[in-house]
Amino acid sequence: MIHKSGFVSIVGKANVGKSTLMNSILDKKLSITTYKPQTTRHNIIGILNKPGYQMIFCDTPGFIEHGQNILQNRMIQYVKKSLKDVDIILLITEIGKFQKKSYLFNIIKEKNIPIIIVINKIDKIVSIKEKNIYNKTIKYWKNILDKTDIISISALKDINKNILIEKIQKLLPEHPPFYPKEFLTDKPKRFFVNEIIREKIFLLYKKEIPYITEVETEIFNEKKNCIYITSFIFVERNSQKNILIGKLGKSIYRLKYYSENSIKNFFDKEIKLNIYIKIFKKWYNDYKRLKMFGY
Ligand SMILES: Nc1nc2c(ncn2[C@@H]2O[C@H](COP(=O)(O)OP(=O)(O)OP(=O)(O)O)[C@@H](O)[C@H]2O)c(=O)[nH]1
Ligand SMILES: [Mg+2]
Incomplete structure (x- = not known):
């Protein structure tokens, strides 16, 4: 039986739900989440082990363009580090958030690896007005990244999580597991x-x-x-x-x-x-x- 394994980086601006998504995929609250921006300060590895594959996720600090102190600059470095030698990038965004000109987007675009645009918090769409903004968001991403998968999810309400995992599984390279299959994280x-x-x-x-x-x-x-x-x-x-x-x-x-x-x-x-x-x-x-x- 073939085995797939690879590194999946979860990046995006602060507060879009990166950590919530990783926790939901792993079914374990490994990464802390709050309603305030810049909650995550480190790269946190979370490993999903299933028969036939191992996905190594990396939750990252919310990306800011310019750090105001050494800590924030370290956080920017963490995001960049997570994008080195990675197999798949999940760019997490929210309805109505566009980031074409962002520095992060430019770094990602230059990499010749699969990117999945993940539009999170779709459970918040309750009115026609929000539905219209949602449609505009999809159109926007389709225009600037034509060969990229776009998937709409709710990390909080578990909507479309399995579709996302299946997509990642398809893109994952054939490789033996990088970590022992009982490992959940690399942090003490x-x-x-x-x-x-x-x-x-x-x-x-x-x-x-x-x-x-x-x-x-x-x-x-x-x-x-x-x-x-x-x-x-x-x-x-x-x-x-x-x-x-x-x-x-x-x-x-x-x-x-x-x-x-x-x-x-x-x-x-x-x-x-x-x-x-x-x-x-x-x-x-x-x-x-x-x-x-x-x-
Ligand atoms: N309604 C809704 N809220 C969500 C969803 N996903 C995350 N949130 C909320 O958004 C807020 C931020 O979530 P986090 O997972 O901490 O976001 P993050 O991107 O990791 O933030 P930083 O670590 O600060 O960069 C929290 O209050 C979450 O409960 C979702 O699918 N729907
Ligand atoms: Mg976080």
């Missing part, structure tokens, strides 16, 4: 702890807080019935530390509660989580410090 367990806490920060705190925080897990001690975890949240200033803690520690308690629950679901095990806050000035503008956080 504590990476997902950091990400889950970061997701809760995105969801529970306002304004700049999600963007000026980073999470690092120092202790990940897995016992038979429970995982003991100690994580640090890094912020820039004392005032931000106070916001994170909240009145009488209410906010940090909430963060710990929601994080612990999600980590428990992720690993399917009891979790004892300790969270500490540390001040770390301009970590996102310093290469050495970024490295410490795994960038």
